Amino acid sequence: xxxxxxxxxxxxxxxxxxxxxxxxxxxxxxxxxxxxxxxxxxxxxxxxxxxxxxxxxxxxxxxxxxxxxxxxxxxxxxxxxxxxxxxxxxxxxxxxxxxxxxxxxxxxxxxxxxxxxxxxxxxxxxxxxxxxxxxxxxxxxxxxxxxxxxxxxxxxxxxxxxxxxxxxxxxxxxxxxxxxxxxxxxxxxxxxxxxxxxxxxxxxxxxxxxxxxxxxxxxxxxxxxxxxxxxxxxxxxxxxxxxxxxxxxxxxxxxxxxxxxxxxxxxxxxxxxxxxxxxxxxxxxxxxxxxxxxxxxxxxxxxxxxxxxxxxxxxxxxxxxxxxxxxxxxxxxxxxxxxxxxxxxxxxxxxxxxxxxxxxxxxxxxxxxxxxxxxxxxxxxxxxxxxxxxxxxxxxxxxxxxxxxxxxxxxxxxxxxxxxxxxxxxxxxxx
Numbered sequence: 375x376x377x378x379x380x381x382x383x384x385x386x387x388x389x390x391x392x393x394x395x396x397x398x399x400x401x402x403x404x405x406x407x408x409x410x411x412x413x414x415x416x417x418x419x420x421x422x423x424x425x426x427x428x429x430x431x432x433x434x435x436x437x438x439x440x441x442x443x444x445x446x447x448x449x450x451x452x453x454x455x456x457x458x459x460x461x462x463x464x465x466x467x468x469x470x471x472x473x474x475x476x477x478x479x480x481x482x483x484x485x486x487x488x489x490x491x492x493x494x495x496x497x498x499x500x501x502x503x504x505x506x507x508x509x510x511x512x513x514x515x516x517x518x519x520x521x522x523x524x525x526x527x528x529x530x531x532x533x534x535x536x537x538x539x540x541x542x543x544x545x546x547x548x549x550x551x552x553x554x555x556x557x558x559x560x561x562x563x564x565x566x567x568x569x570x571x572x573x574x575x576x577x578x579x580x581x582x583x584x585x586x587x588x589x590x591x592x593x594x595x596x597x598x599x600x601x602x603x604x605x606x607x608x609x610x611x612x613x614x615x616x617x618x619x620x621x622x623x624x625x626x627x628x629x630x631x632x633x634x635x636x637x638x639x640x641x642x643x644x645x646x647x648x649x650x651x652x653x654x655x656x657x658x659x660x661x662x663x664x665x666x667x668x669x670x671x672x673x674x675x676x677x678x679x680x681x682x683x684x685x686x687x688x689x690x691x692x693x694x695x696x697x698x699x700x701x702x703x704x705x706x707x708x709x710x711x712x713x714x715x716x717x718x719x720x721x722x723x724x725x726x727x728x729x730x731x732x733x734x735x736x737x738x739x740x741x742x743x744x745x746x747x748x749x750x751x752x753x754x755x756x757x758x759x760x761x762x763x764x765x766x767x768x769x770x771x772x773x774x775x776x777x778x779x780x781x782x783x784x785x786x787x788x789x790x791x792x793x794x795x796x797x798x799x800x801x802x803x804x805x
Contacts, residue, residue: 387530387531390528390529390530391527391528391529391530392527392528397528397533401586402533404584404585404586405524405528405537405585405586407540407584408580408581408584408585409537409541409544409581410540410541410543410544410547411544411580411581411584412521412577412580412581413540413542413545413546413547414544414547414548414551415544415573415576415577415580415581416517416574417549418547418548418549418551418552418555419487419570419574420552421549421551421552421553421556422552422555422566422569422570423491423494423495423556424640425552425553425556425642426552426553426556426557426566426643426658426661427495427563427566427570428444428495429643429644430560430563431563432444440644441644441770441774441775444641444767445767445768445770445771446767447507448507448640449767449768450507451504451507451508451510451764452511452760452761452763452764453508453764454511454512455511455512455515455759455760455763456757456764458511458514458515458516459515459518459754459756459760460519460754460757461753462479462483462515462516462753463519463520463522463523463752463753463754463756464753465479466519466520467523471591472592473588474589474591475520476521476527476588477520477582477587477588479516480517480520480521480578480581481578481582482513482516482578483513483517483518483577483578484517484574484575484577484578485575485578486509486510486513486516487510487513487514487577488571488573488574488575490506490507490509490510490512490513491570491574492567493506494506494510495563495564495570495571515756515760517578519753519756521581522753522756523752524585525537525538525739526739526742528588531740532684533684534684534736534739534740535681535682535683535684535689535732536680536681537680538731538732538733538734538735538736538739539676539680539681539683539731539732540677540680541735542676542680542731542734543672543673543676543728543732545731546668546669546672546673546724546727546728546731547672549668549669550666550668550669551669553661553662553664553665554665555569557659557661560654560655560658617743618743619802620741620801621742621751623741623797623798623800623801624737624798624801625754625755625757625758626794626797627795627796627798627801628755628758628759628794629757629762630762630790630791630794631762631791631795632758632761632763633761633762633763633765633766633769633790633794634701634762634787634788634791634793634794635700635704635723636763636766637769637783637790638704638783638784638787639723640763640767641770642664643657643658643661645707645716645780646660646713646716648774648779648780649707649711649779650707650711650712650713650716652713660713660716660717663717664717664720665720667717667721668721668723668724668727670724671724671725671728672725672728672731674728675725675729676728676732677732679696679728679732680733680736683732683733683736689733689737689740690799690804692729692732692733693733693798694795695726696726696727696730697726697791697792697794697795699722699723699725699726699729700723700726700727701787702722702726703718703720703721703723703725703726704719704784704788705788706718706719706722707719708784708788737798737801737804738755739752741803741804769783769786773786
């Protein structure tokens with residue numbers, strides 16, 4: 375079919391998969407607002423701790439070994455997240471309840487994450503911190519794994535880029551808001567940890583209140599509901615084996631992207647202190663300003679990029695451009711080594727992240743091998759996030775310990791991101 379600036383939408387692309395009907399405007403906006411709130415809440419809650427308060431607390435309780443402690447926490451947490459994402463994605467695919475198959479898991483996950491966040495904050499040993507951070511990752515992925523398939527379950531194909539853009543905008547805003555909130559408590563951390571715990575508890579509840587209610591799977595299946603079958607449940611966890619080339623390319627490309635970006639973004643406070651040379655207070659002020667820059671710039675790009683992607687029916691070129699921009703952003707502090715370069719990094723990475731996050735989730739939904747097992751397959755795709763975040767601390771810590779500097783972390787991050795771009799370009803089923 376010949377493409378122009380925008381192609382004509384096929385009739386089935388405008389129908390909601392769960393109803394077979396066009397999505398009403400009111401439902402579209404409830405999904406859009408729900409996704410942006412969900413992105414804000416979970417990213418804000420996590421960033422308050424992982425990017426600001428925990429690194430600062432580790433400076434005090436693990437002097438000289440703060441990077442190693444943070445790396446251990448993130449790495450072990452990512453292992454829990456990796457397993458939980460696949461497990462809860464598959465479980466939600468086969469859940470039958472009056473509330474639907476995704477809703478029960480999202481509701482419970484926020485409560486578990488909130489309790490675990492507070493318990494992590496009061497630990498004084500690496501083992502205790504890692505254990506409760508792992509529990510938090512279980513709660514978080516109990517929400518994330520069932521939430522992402524809503525794009526496949528309930529959103530028409532021609533609106534997924536736009537809804538994904540709202541979610542991406544929410545994540546960027548949440549990361550920035552979390553950093554800003556966290557820096558306000560950097561000298562008095564207990565109220566900050568309490569704030570984070572409350573936000574976690576609210577995360578799952580708010581999105582379910584905003585979204586249109588999910589259809590009851592129990593009523594749909596009625597008396598034909600099969601008895602529990604352990605073998606079928608275990609088989610539901612198996613990764614896809616047919617029609618899945620592009621699926622695994624998207625998985626690998628996203629893994630390399632997250633791996634590369636988190637090498638720097640997960641250590642911004644330490645980069646400002648150890649690499650740029652600022653004290654704790656100055657670093658927290660710069661970090662707060664960077665967060666505002668990222669939020670403002672990314673909002674301007676994320677909401678428009680998703681709409682453009684839907685109109686042009688293209689995902690790959692937008693993801694590629696965004697990845698190259700983030701690679702260029704990381705090069706700025708590597709080359710210029712100054713506070714100004716960190717502000718430049720914030721602006722350019724915010725621009726690229728806004729574009730990337732608005733389209734990447736829609737691309738992942740478009741390459742799913744099976745719409746009936748969307749929860750499992752999106753859970754596997756989200757392994758790229760957790761695995762990337764698990765590998766990044768080990769690489770960053772190893773480079774810093776070996777060289778006593780963050781200098782080589784920057785080219786390493788850029789190389790990984792560009793490798794991810796190459797894999798995304800090999801995808802054939804998505805333009």
